[in-house]
Structures are given as C-alpha cells and as structure tokens.
Amino acid sequence: MIINSYTNEDKVLLAVDCIIFGFDLEELKILLVKRSFEPEKGKWSLIGGFLKKEEDLDVAAIRVLHHLTGLNNIYMEQLYTYSKVDRDPADRTLSVAYYALIDIAKHDRELIEQNSAKWFPIKSTPTLIFDHNEMVERAMARLRRRALSKPIGFELLQQKFTMRQLQKLYEAILGKKLDKRNFISKFNSFDILIKLDEKDMSSSKKGAFLYKFNEEKYNRKVEEGFNFKI
Amino acid sequence: MIINSYTNEDKVLLAVDCIIFGFDLEELKILLVKRSFEPEKGKWSLIGGFLKKEEDLDVAAIRVLHHLTGLNNIYMEQLYTYSKVDRDPADRTLSVAYYALIDIAKHDRELIEQNSAKWFPIKSTPTLIFDHNEMVERAMARLRRRALSKPIGFELLQQKFTMRQLQKLYEAILGKKLDKRNFISKFNSFDILIKLDEKDMSSSKKGAFLYKFNEEKYNRKVEEGFNFKI
DNA sequence: ATTTTTAAGTGTTCTTTAGACACGTTTTTT
DNA sequence: AAAAAACGTGTCTAAAGAACACTTAAAAAT
Numbered sequence: 039m040i041i042n043s044y045t046n047e048d049k050v051l052l053a054v055d056c057i058i059f060g061f062d063l064e065e066l067k068i069l070l071v072k073r074s075f076e077p078e079k080g081k082w083s084l085i086g087g088f089l090k091k092e093e094d095l096d097v098a099a100i101r102v103l104h105h106l107t108g109l110n111n112i113y114m115e116q117l118y119t120y121s122k123v124d125r126d127p128a129d130r131t132l133s134v135a136y137y138a139l140i141d142i143a144k145h146d147r148e149l150i151e152q153n154s155a156k157w158f159p160i161k162s163t164p165t166l167i168f169d170h171n172e173m174v175e176r177a178m179a180r181l182r183r184r185a186l187s188k189p190i191g192f193e194l195l196q197q198k199f200t201m202r203q204l205q206k207l208y209e210a211i212l213g214k215k216l217d218k219r220n221f222i223s224k225f226n227s228f229d230i231l232i233k234l235d236e237k238d239m240s241s242s243k244k245g246a247f248l249y250k251f252n253e254e255k256y257n258r259k260v261e262e263g264f265n266f267k268i
Numbered sequence: 269m270i271i272n273s274y275t276n277e278d279k280v281l282l283a284v285d286c287i288i289f290g291f292d293l294e295e296l297k298i299l300l301v302k303r304s305f306e307p308e309k310g311k312w313s314l315i316g317g318f319l320k321k322e323e324d325l326d327v328a329a330i331r332v333l334h335h336l337t338g339l340n341n342i343y344m345e346q347l348y349t350y351s352k353v354d355r356d357p358a359d360r361t362l363s364v365a366y367y368a369l370i371d372i373a374k375h376d377r378e379l380i381e382q383n384s385a386k387w388f389p390i391k392s393t394p395t396l397i398f399d400h401n402e403m404v405e406r407a408m409a410r411l412r413r414r415a416l417s418k419p420i421g422f423e424l425l426q427q428k429f430t431m432r433q434l435q436k437l438y439e440a441i442l443g444k445k446l447d448k449r450n451f452i453s454k455f456n457s458f459d460i461l462i463k464l465d466e467k468d469m470s471s472s473k474k475g476a477f478l479y480k481f482n483e484e485k486y487n488r489k490v491e492e493g494f495n496f497k498i
Numbered sequence: 499a500t501t502t503t504t505a506a507g508t509g510t511t512c513t514t515t516a517g518a519c520a521c522g523t524t525t526t527t528t
Numbered sequence: 529a530a531a532a533a534a535c536g537t538g539t540c541t542a543a544a545g546a547a548c549a550c551t552t553a554a555a556a557a558t
Contacts, residue, residue, distance in 0.1 A: 044359050047318040049279035052362065088277040091360060095351040119349045119364050121325040129274050130321060132282065134349050202535085219537070220517065242534045244524050432506080449508070450546065472505045474553050502557070507550105514545070520538100527532070 053126075053133040054098045055086035055170065057117070057177035058107070060142030061194040065159045066210045067142065068174060069106070070166070072154040077128045078167040084174070085155065086133065099136040106153050108146035113193040114138040115184075118176055125168050133169075137177040139193035185211045186268050189230065192251040200238050200246040201225070208268065228266065230256040283363040284328045285316035285400065287347070287407035288337070290372030290387060291424040296440045297372065298393065298404060299336070301385040307358045308397040314404070315385065316363065329366040336383050338376035343423040344368040345414075348406055355398050363399075367407040369423035415441045416498045419460065422481040430468045430476040431455070438498065458496065460486040 058069040073083040087102040089095060095116065103112055117135040125131065142157070150156075158164065163174055184190055191207050192199075205221045225231065232252045237245030256266075288299040303313040317332040319325060325346065333342055347365040355361065372387070380386075388394065393404055414420055421437050422429075435451045455461065462482045467475030486496075 044281055044318065044361070047281055048321040050282055050319065050321070051274055051277055052280055052282070088274065089280065089351075091278040091280070092353065094353055095349060095362075116348065118346065119325060121319075121364075123322060123324055131274070132325075134351075200535095217517075217519085218535095219519085222536085223538085224516090242524090243526060244533090244535055246535060430506095447546075447548085448506095449548085452507085453509085454545090472553090473555060474504090474506060476506060500558085502555100504553100504555080506552080506554105508552105509550105510548090512545100512547080514543100516541100516543075518539105518541080522536090524535075525533085528530085 051129055051131040052089040053086050053131055054089060054095060054102055055084040055133050055135050055173060056099055056103050056106075056114075057084060057135065057137040057174055058103065059137065059139050059160075059177075059181065059194060060145070060157060061207050061210065062142045062157070064206045064210065065161075066194075067157040067159050068163065069145075069150070069155055069157055070164070071106070072156075073167060074154070077126070081167045082158075082164045083167045084135075084170045085153075089134075095134050095136075099134075099138075103136075103138055106149060106155060107140065108149045109140060109144060112138050112140055113190060115180070117173070117180060120169050120173065122169065133173075135173040135177065137180065139181075139190060141194065141196055143196055182211055182213075187266060189251065189256060189266050198234060198236065198238070198248040198250055200241075200248060202241070202246060203238075204249070212268075224268070228264075230259065230266075281359055281361040282319040283316050283361055284319060284325060284332055285314040285363050285365050285403060286329060286333050286336075286344075287314060287365065287367040287404055288333065289367065289369050289390075289407070289411065289424060290375070291437050291440065292372045292387070294436045294440065296390045296424075297387040298390055299375075299380070299385055299387055300394070300396070301336070301383055303397060304384070307356070311397045312388075312394045313397045314365075314400045315383075319364075325364050325366075329364075329368075333366075333368055336379065336385060337370065338379045339370060339374060342368050342370055343420060345410070347403070347410060350399050350403065352399065363403075365403040365407065367410065369411075369420060371424065371426055373426055412441055412443075417496060419481065419486060419496050428464060428466065428468070428478040428480055430471075430478060432471070432476060433468075434479070442498075454498070458494075460489065460496075 060067045060069065070082045071085050073079055073081050085102055085106045087098060089098045099114060104110060114136055117137050119132060119134045121132045123130065160178060163171065165171065191204065194207060195203060201222050205216055205218065209216055230252050232250045234248045234250060236248045238248050239245045290297045290299065300312045301315050303309055303311050315332055315336045317328060319328045329344055334340060344366055347367050349362060349364045351362045353360065390408060395401065415438065421434065424437060425433060431452050435446055435448065439446055460482050462480045464478045464480060466478045468478050469475045
C-alpha cells in the first residue's frame with residue numbers, strides 16, 4: 039500500500055483565473071468582475087475560483103467560465119501558472135491562468151449582471167488585483183501568436199460573419215490595419231470559408247455577403263499538410 | 269486583518285518537473301533519473317521536486333535543476349501544468365513542467381551518477397512514470413517553435429561552435445535536413461555571430477572556423493525591431 | 499605517388515509569397 | 529443632381545525561400 043509517501047511536503051491553494059475575450063463594435067474586450075470578498079473587495083478582477091480536490095484544472099476553468107457566462111463548449115487554453123510567494127496577501131495561493139474566446143453575442147447578460155461583471159475594451163483594462171494585469175498581457179500576447187497560426191478567430195465571431203468583420207477582428211487582434219484586398223485574397227486562398235447566399239444588412243444598405251468557417255474542410259486540409267498562416 | 273479568508277478551500281501538493289535538453293553527437297538528448305522512491309521506484313522519470321512554501325515555481329525549478337546538474341544560470345521556461353486527478357497514484361499532486369537547455373559539456377558528471385541519472389537521445393526516450401512522456405513531447409514541441417523565433421539554440425552549444433555544429437543542432441531540433449548554403453547565408457544575414465580566428469580541429473584535419481553568438485548585438489538589433497526567424 | 503575520400507567553403511537562379519496600390523458599383527443622404 | 533459610404537475586385541513589384549554544384553585542403557587507401 040503506497041499512500042502518504044509525500045506527507046512531509048507543503049500543500050498550497052490553487053486558483054484558476056480566466057481571461058475571457060470577446061469581440062464587439064470592432065474592439066477586443068475582456069470580461070471582468072468586481073470582487074465580492076476580501077482581500078481587495080470591490081476591485082476589478084479576472085473571474086476565478088479555487089481548484090477542488092476532485093477536478094483537474096481544465097474542469098475547474100470550465101466550471102468557472104460556465105458559472106459566469108452560462109456557456110459551454112468554449113475555446114479555452116491553459117496559459118501560465120503564477121506563483122509569486124506574496125501574490126495574494128491573504129494566503130499562499132498559486133493561480134493557473136486560462137484564456138477563453140467566446141462569441142460575445144451569446145453570453146448570458148443576466149448572469150453577468152448577477153456576478154457584477156462587465157466587458158472592458160482590452161485597451162482600457164483597469165488596474166486589476168494581484169498579478170491579473172500581467173495575466174491579461176500574457177493572454178493577449180498568446181492570442182496574437184495563436185491567431186497567426188490557427189484559425190481561432192472564428193471563436194470570437196458569430197457563426198455567420200462578413201469579410202469586413204473578419205478583417206476588423208484580425209486588425210484588433212494584431213493591432214494593425216490590414217489591406218482589404220490582400221486580406222481577402224489571402225483568406226480566400228486558404229479555401230476554408232463557405233460563402234453564403236445571405237447578406238448582412240446591418241452596416242450598409244447594400245449589404246455584405248455572409249461567410250461561415252468550414253471546419254470539416256479545414257481539418258481535412260490540415261491532415262493533408264495544410265498550414266494556416268496569416 | 270485579512271488572514272484565512274480561504275480556509276475552506278482544498279489544498280494540493282505541487283511538484284515541479286524538468287525536461288533538461290542537451291545536444292551531443294549531433295543528437296538532442298534529455299536527462300532522466302531512475303526514481304529512488306515509491307511509487308514507481310526504479311522507473312525512469314523526469315527530475316522533479318515539490319514546491320516549498322517559501323519559493324515560487326521558478327525558484328523551485330532552478331533548485332531542482334541545480335541539484336542534479338550543479339549548474340546555475342540556465343535557460344529555463346515554464347511549460348505547462350499537469351493536473352489529472354489520478355496522475356500520481358500516491359496522492360493528489362499537480363506538476364508544473366519546466367524545460368531547460370544546457371551545454372551538455374558543462375554538467376557535473378559525478379552529480380549525475382550520484383543521482384543515477386542518464387542522458388537519453390530524445391528519439392529513444394523510454395517509457396516514463398505518470399504523464400512524463402507527455403511532458404517531454406510538449407517540451408519538444410515548444411522547443412521546436414521557440415527555436416524558430418528566438419536564438420535559443422546557442423544555449424545547447426558550447427560558447428564557441430562551428431557553422432556545421434549549429435546546422436546539425438537546428439536539424440536535430442526541427443527534425444529535418446537543411447541545405448548548408450541556405451542555412452549559412454540566412455544565419456549570416458542576421459549578422460549576430462562573431463567569426464573567430466580559431467578553428468575547431470575535432471571533426472576534420474582541415475579545421476572549421478569557430479563562431480560565437482554576439483548577444484549584445486542581438487539585443488541591440490531586437491530593440492531596433494529585428495526579428496529572429498529561421 | 500597516385501587516387502580516393504571526407505569535410506570546408508562559397509553564389510546564382512528560380513519560385514513563391516508578401517506588400518503596395520485604384521477604381522467601378524450600389525445605395526442613401528443632402 | 530451631387531456627394532458620401534460601404535461593397536467588391538486584380539495587377540505589379542519586391543523580398544524571401546528553395547533548389548542546386550563545384551573548388552579546395554588534407555588525409556587515407558591503394
């Protein structure tokens with residue numbers, strides 16, 4: 039029987055914090071909550087929670103995210119583990135940061151209000167508790183890199199989107215203007231979008247064609263060696 | 269006084285495991301230890317240790333690495349945190365994996381023997397305990413990506429190296445043959461190496477010129493917008 | 499001593515990719 | 529009727545990546 043082999047080792051509290059990205063009005067946003075308990079009660083914070091004995095980190099992150107947004111099946115990735123000894127003044131706590139990409143149109147507005155959460159443009163992120171600003175910066179850097187090599191942008195858009203919206207999204211992620219013609223022709227060369235017969239009429243009376251991401255085709259192409267690269 | 273605000277939360281054991289890379293005889297290698305305690309005593313394992321209350325993860329990883337190799341000032345990067353509930357049969361333990369790049373010529377051979385450690389070609393990695401094989405794979409993938417965009421290869425070579433050694437290193441990391449002329453002219457175009465007047469005589473009687481990485485120049489160029497890209 | 503083998507060193511050409519760049523159409527607003 | 533806003537589309541140029549072969553030096557083999 040091999041139990042308690044490590045009884046002399048220190049145990050620690052382990053938190054999970056989520057950077058939740060959304061895209062709205064041509065801007066990248068993150069979802070923050072007003073902290074409801076001490077320490078730092080009343081300050082803005084990432085949404086988080088403690089790891090429970092019976093869950094792994096992914097499950098904890100999904101739980102935390104679901105609790106705040108009501109959403110399931112969200113794109114989510116472990117980012118980094120923060121461990122400075124005094125990062126949380128109340129107790130020795132480590133935190134594993136996750137970032138998530140959601141379709142901002144889908145989240146549950148009531149739940150967000152109940153949790154006194156709010157969307158902030160990433161460029162106007164307030165001062166957050168502990169090392170949370172550092173987490174946001176790292177998440178942003180990771181998102182920028184990922185977006186260049188994986189088609190994760192679609193996670194932030196509605197299922198149907200216009201080319202213009204897609205371009206604005208990439209501009210927001212990469213932090214620079216892109217040439218309309220070059221952008222579209224590059225994306226078309228990938229051949230992973232489906233052009234629909236519908237038009238989006240929300241931003242002009244002429245209307246703009248809607249597209250969908252063809253995930254099956256993308257996966258097939260990846261198997262054959264295709265490499266998404268913006 | 270804000271203490272014990274989280275008293276009801278579960279605490280866990282947190283380990284640090286290191287994937288230590290070296291480069292020798294044109295091969296990438298990793299350093300493994302024969303585990304000296306239960307569970308899984310006698311099996312091959314990454315070198316690891318438990319996080320102590322008074323250290324952060326980086327410090328713990330440095331401690332573990334120093335304990336095994338006698339080395340300081342090693343290139344090291346946090347990789348990923350592993351958290352499956354049953355990953356360690358003895359107790360609920362999470363592990364934060366780090367990977368390190370060392371100059372294999374410099375490590376302390378005696379210390380390694382004392383710890384019953386051994387270098388394995390990465391391609392002949394044995395079956396390891398727990399999820400350690402998964403860690404090695406992730407480390408390898410990370411190394412491959414990093415090597416493309418940061419000049420970290422030099423960490424694996426001696427201070428002075430030949431162009432051929434550098435090329436063989438990149439071939440080992442990227443897992444493919446590179447064209448000698450293209451490789452050298454690309455590296456020369458970066459203008460971050462110093463060509464020395466010395467020659468390395470170990471692999472031919474004609475001798476091959478030795479080079480050094482000019483780190484100051486590299487840093488200066490980075491400030492000016494230079495982007496290392498193999 | 500002649501030939502063969504091994505490693506070092508060096509440029510050019512072709513192909514592919516990235517980046518710059520402008521105008522006609524539709525529809526609404528003034 | 530003119531102006532303004534959003535949509536959609538193609539070509540040319542520059543830069544980077546990939547393919548490719550021979551000469552020299554020295555030692556080893558015959």
